[in-house]
Ligand code: CTP
């Protein structure tokens with residue numbers, strides 16, 4: 716694969732992890748995941764992490780991944796642009812989508828411990844918490860798949876690609892969330 720192809724494949728394959736965070740903004744609301752509870756005087760996660768947002772986001776990512784599995788299977792491109800064979804492919808998209816939303820919760824947990832209030836900026840953490848959550852989870856589920864696509868060959872171009880794209884995506888989704896009245900601040 717050329718660096719360009721590897722970068723495109725890397726972005727495409729990471730979609731189930733990139734979509735959930737943006738989708739969560741649209742689904743968010745209702746019961747907070749920490750049920751309003753605090754730990755050492757600060758909320759465990761805060762009102763920005765709700766069950767609806769978690770499952771709405773993760774299942775949207777999973778749905779996108781399922782659609783990608785169908786497309787790449789029809790085009791016979793499971794190796795380079797797919798998640799490999801079933802049932803592993805399903806485990807990988809589940810790891811990416813649910814791992815992303817879990818990483819997002821870990822990010823909020825850390826923010827609360829550092830005394831950063833819900834919705835306040837934590838540069839770096841806000842943009843990369845979900846990518847890190849997805850990467851760590853998928854490495855646990857299938858290290859071979861991760862290294863095959865993101866390290867070996869020109870795979871690291873894929874990694875580099877979404878380090879650039881992710882903050883842009885995150886920012887646009889939050890501006891949309893702000894305009895829709897789902898968020899109080901546009902970041
Ligand atoms: N959201 C949600 N449930 C989640 C994740 C996100 O309901 N598990 C929704 C919330 O409406 C949240 C919005 O998506 O306000 C944006 O998410 P994010 O920026 O991650 O949350 P913040 O409100 O900024 O809170 P935090 O400071 O904890 O990151």
Ligand code: MG
Nearest residue numbers: 834835841902
């Ligand atoms: Mg935020």
